[in-house]
Amino acid sequence: MLASSQAIAAEDGNATAVPGKLLLSLSGISKEFPGVRALSEVSLDLYPGEVTALVGENGAGKSTIVKILTGIYQPDGGTITIDGEEVFFPTAHAASDAGITAIHQETVLFDELTVAENIFIGHAPKGRFGLIDTARMHRDAKSLLERIGATIDPGARLRDLGIANRHLVAIARALSVDARVVIMDEPTAALSHKEISELYDLVEKLKADGKAILFISHKFDEIFRIADRYTVFRDGELAGSGTMADVSEDELVRMMVGRSVDQIFPKQQVALGEEVLRVSDYCHPSEFDSIGFSLRKGEILGFYGLVGAGRSEFMQALFGITKPSRGTVSIEGRNITINSPADAISEGIVYVPEDRGRQGTVIGLPIFENVTLPSLSRTSRHGFIRLAEEFSLARKYTSRLDLRAASLDQDVGNLSGGNQQKVVIAKWLATEPSVIILDEPTKGIDIGSKAAVHEFMSELAASGLAVVMVSSEIPEILGMSDRVIVMKEGRIAAELTGEGMNPESLVRAAAGIAEAAK
Amino acid sequence: MIQNAVKSREAILALAILAMTGLIATRFPGFIRPANLANVFNDTAPLIILALGQMVVILTRCIDLSVAANLALTGMIVATINTVAPDIPIGLIIAIAISLGALLGAFNGILVWKLDIPPIVVTLGTMTIYRGIIFLVSEGQWINAHEMSEPFKHFPRATIAGLPVLSWIAILCITLFAVIVARTPLGRAFFAVGGNPNAAVYTGIDVGFTRFMAYVFAGALSGLTGYLWVARYAVAYVDIAGGFELEVVAACVIGGVSIAGGIGSVAGAVLGALFLGVVKNALPVINISPFWQLAISGSAIIIAIAFNARAQRQKGRVILKTAEHAT
Ligand SMILES: Nc1ncnc2c1ncn2[C@@H]1O[C@H](COP(=O)(O)OP(=O)(O)OP(=O)(O)O)[C@@H](O)[C@H]1O
Numbered sequence: 001m002l003a004s005s006q007a008i009a010a011e012d013g014n015a016t017a018v019p020g021k022l023l024l025s026l027s028g029i030s031k032e033f034p035g036v037r038a039l040s041e042v043s044l045d046l047y048p049g050e051v052t053a054l055v056g057e058n059g060a061g062k063s064t065i066v067k068i069l070t071g072i073y074q075p076d077g078g079t080i081t082i083d084g085e086e087v088f089f090p091t092a093h094a095a096s097d098a099g100i101t102a103i104h105q106e107t108v109l110f111d112e113l114t115v116a117e118n119i120f121i122g123h124a125p126k127g128r129f130g131l132i133d134t135a136r137m138h139r140d141a142k143s144l145l146e147r148i149g150a151t152i153d154p155g156a157r158l159r160d161l162g163i164a165n166r167h168l169v170a171i172a173r174a175l176s177v178d179a180r181v182v183i184m185d186e187p188t189a190a191l192s193h194k195e196i197s198e199l200y201d202l203v204e205k206l207k208a209d210g211k212a213i214l215f216i217s218h219k220f221d222e223i224f225r226i227a228d229r230y231t232v233f234r235d236g237e238l239a240g241s242g243t244m245a246d247v248s249e250d251e252l253v254r255m256m257v258g259r260s261v262d263q264i265f266p267k268q269q270v271a272l273g274e275e276v277l278r279v280s281d282y283c284h285p286s287e288f289d290s291i292g293f294s295l296r297k298g299e300i301l302g303f304y305g306l307v308g309a310g311r312s313e314f315m316q317a318l319f320g321i322t323k324p325s326r327g328t329v330s331i332e333g334r335n336i337t338i339n340s341p342a343d344a345i346s347e348g349i350v351y352v353p354e355d356r357g358r359q360g361t362v363i364g365l366p367i368f369e370n371v372t373l374p375s376l377s378r379t380s381r382h383g384f385i386r387l388a389e390e391f392s393l394a395r396k397y398t399s400r401l402d403l404r405a406a407s408l409d410q411d412v413g414n415l416s417g418g419n420q421q422k423v424v425i426a427k428w429l430a431t432e433p434s435v436i437i438l439d440e441p442t443k444g445i446d447i448g449s450k451a452a453v454h455e456f457m458s459e460l461a462a463s464g465l466a467v468v469m470v471s472s473e474i475p476e477i478l479g480m481s482d483r484v485i486v487m488k489e490g491r492i493a494a495e496l497t498g499e500g501m502n503p504e505s506l507v508r509a510a511a512g513i514a515e516a517a518k
Numbered sequence: 519m520i521q522n523a524v525k526s527r528e529a530i531l532a533l534a535i536l537a538m539t540g541l542i543a544t545r546f547p548g549f550i551r552p553a554n555l556a557n558v559f560n561d562t563a564p565l566i567i568l569a570l571g572q573m574v575v576i577l578t579r580c581i582d583l584s585v586a587a588n589l590a591l592t593g594m595i596v597a598t599i600n601t602v603a604p605d606i607p608i609g610l611i612i613a614i615a616i617s618l619g620a621l622l623g624a625f626n627g628i629l630v631w632k633l634d635i636p637p638i639v640v641t642l643g644t645m646t647i648y649r650g651i652i653f654l655v656s657e658g659q660w661i662n663a664h665e666m667s668e669p670f671k672h673f674p675r676a677t678i679a680g681l682p683v684l685s686w687i688a689i690l691c692i693t694l695f696a697v698i699v700a701r702t703p704l705g706r707a708f709f710a711v712g713g714n715p716n717a718a719v720y721t722g723i724d725v726g727f728t729r730f731m732a733y734v735f736a737g738a739l740s741g742l743t744g745y746l747w748v749a750r751y752a753v754a755y756v757d758i759a760g761g762f763e764l765e766v767v768a769a770c771v772i773g774g775v776s777i778a779g780g781i782g783s784v785a786g787a788v789l790g791a792l793f794l795g796v797v798k799n800a801l802p803v804i805n806i807s808p809f810w811q812l813a814i815s816g817s818a819i820i821i822a823i824a825f826n827a828r829a830q831r832q833k834g835r836v837i838l839k840t841a842e843h844a845t
Pocket residue numbers: 033034036037038056057058059060061062063064065105413414415416417418419444446833834835
């Protein structure tokens with residue numbers, strides 16, 4: 001493995017790569033998990049200087065192939081070749097020695113270490129006596145982070161970072177090794193438009209350097225923007241591949257889902273009911289300041305902003321995870337105090353956290369127990385849980401959200417990333433709240449299921465649920481919300497309604513650029 | 519899938535116990551006489567009861583090293599009460615033992631919950647404190663058989679339907695815990711808190727309180743066992759059940775309860791305890807020095823942990839298949 005400084009310097013070319021010549025090729029790859037055939041005889045080719053998009057529904061086997069390519073899983077059959085020679089990756093180390101690096105969908109980082117340590121763990125720059133050269137590590141980390149457009153202090157402790165910044169650290173970590181193949185498993189899912197466009201620039205740079213890039217995403221606009229080729233998986237099988245120039249969005253979706261999907265947002269027009277929630281002057285010493293709004297029955301209120309705008313931090317305070325320094329909340333005109341999530345839940349306010357891995361699922365518990373965890377008082381009688389009831393509650397909500405699982409008895413940890421998210425959303429909808437806060441509700445969810453989530457959301461709003469939706473996806477925000485609040489640096493920067501809800505004003509308000517004079 | 523792994527792990531442990539018993543029986547047929555088996559069970563009852571409490575504590579990612587000291591302290595106090603007031607009925611004695619044990623457990627729980635001290639440190643401390651208090655209570659004196667009242671000593675040994683009361687109490691505890699763990703919101707919370715404390719907070723579960731409750735359960739069972747122990751052996755002194763806490767933890771680990779929290783079952787804890795019980799009772803029979811018992815328990819623990827690690831791998835994290843390709 002090469003030292004990191006070289007990786008950073010790699011921009012000015014290791015010109016061995018010839019575009020158009022096959023760099024890495026997988027063929028006939030199969031992988032079976034107990035009871036699930038995750039991949040059967042799929043193939044995938046990567047070319048230097050080109051971006052190959054890998055698309056497919058949740059559970060199609062995309063992350064599984066990434067894990068095979070990085071030596072985390074071993075395939076049951078099939079071959080991997082690099083430059084025409086067969087290679088084997090019995091360990092993660094072998095894959096990284098072969099020049100493959102990946103940003104995984106679920107980033108594995110160390111909470112108690114600093115940003116720089118996380119980036120360089122396992123290959124820290126060594127100084128005299130073979131000891132870690134901390135000063136250089138920090139310098140290198142800083143320039144790596146700058147390269148991806150992140151403003152994160154390399155000395156900060158990881159546990160103090162929000163999910164988007166963690167993700168940027170994971171990206172920096174992947175780029176800290178000098179690799180020929182860069183894999184990105186849903187790299188933009190946690191990011192807002194600013195970081196995303198920096199990531200696109202980075203992808204362009206990597207392309208120019210002759211790296212072969214595998215890019216996994218559920219967002220079609222970005223696939224069409226940056227990819228040169230595509231490969232589609234469906235239910236663990238190869239459903240098609242080719243160059244982007246020869247394919248339309250509709251064709252891709254059909255290959256993926258087997259049918260065409262209506263991508264028009266299914267927002268129903270609902271007559272808004274009376275006010276349910278009112279928040280005024282919510283303040284926090286460091287994260288947000290004087291947030292106030294009201295929410296009516298049947299309303300979907302969007303929250304937009306850049307990473308670090310304080311949206312999730314505010315929602316966490318509202319849900320009782322952290323304490324605000326000031327501010328009042330009232331529900332149906334009644335002032336309430338929320339000191340813990342339990343208080344919020346009993347007032348009918350629930351929060352679907354953004355970081356489903358850390359804050360959502362309990363790995364080791366089966367799917368249905370995860371779903372019913374906050375609803376146990378409803379599924380039990382005289383203090384004893386009734387399993388049949390529990391099961392039917394879980395089934396009702398997971399099937400509405402299009403969950404793909406072998407059985408509800410299965411451990412959530414074995415579900416694909418997108419399906420785990422559906423479990424978490426189902427878990428909170430099952431509490432039948434009066435106000436639901438959804439933090440990035442469709443992050444990592446495939447296009448077909450996304451429509452199912454939106455439809456369900458809209459239906460619930462129509463039945464009187466009040467929804468707060470934090471989202472960084474502009475089409476989703478504009479398509480689903482009745483009203484949008486834009487936050488910037490912990491404050492409300494703008495509130496947009498009706499005509500004012502358009503992409504330009506959203507982006508302007510989030511970035512703090514004044515409206516152009518009309 | 520994990521649950522299947524756990525179930526099969528329990529099945530394997532049960533088979534191991536059966537095989538071991540069978541092996542001993544080939545040389546000493548007397549060992550599998552029903553009366554002797556009942557005896558082994560009765561002998562293991564205290565370990566089973568304590569393992570149940572320890573299991574719920576470990577499920578929440580904590581540990582309780584003070585269970586044996588709690589047992590000894592509660593035992594000493596109820597024995598003392600019995601010597602001064604021999605007429606107090608056994609029912610009341612048991613109630614006192616359980617409440618006292620629960621109180622000592624609650625003390626652990628409060629320290630873990632409110633002061634946020636690591637569980638191992640807290641219970642290592644209270645273990646010494648509780649033993650110290652026994653010394654203060656007893657002034658280092660023993661309470662012997664002749665000082666205890668007849669009903670006090672007799673109760674755990676009385677037989678109902680062929681089994682001693684001690685065994686029945688263990689069976690009752692097993693049933694009770696099986697229900698609590700599988701069918702109550704609190705039982706579910708134990709798993710959630712150990713499986714992902716962060717997510718548990720977001721679910722509205724009070725992580726600290728859940729841990730506190732686990733300690734109260736473990737304490738209550740220790741207190742109950744405290745009475746049963748001094749009554750059965752008809753003696754109370756500072757060092758009774760010294761080091762027993764490690765055997766209790768061992769029973770849990772052998773039974774597949776994950777020290778990392780979130781994984782475990784009542785059946786596993788009980789089987790783990792029975793495994794140790796069979797080993798302990800069989801060794802004298804087949805004429806092997808009791809010192810071997812430690813070595814055997816130790817090996818069983820390592821095998822169990824290695825086995826758990828393998829079971830996790832089978833889940834699909836890393837498949838060690840293509841070794842032939844590796845080179
Ligand atoms: N460790 C595992 N054990 C058992 N089954 C697994 C395991 N990992 C993945 N699977 C199963 O393999 C299939 C493919 O999962 P994979 O994570 O590759 O999907 P994906 O295409 O990345 O989906 P997503 O878009 O949701 O991230 C799914 O059915 C999943 O449940």
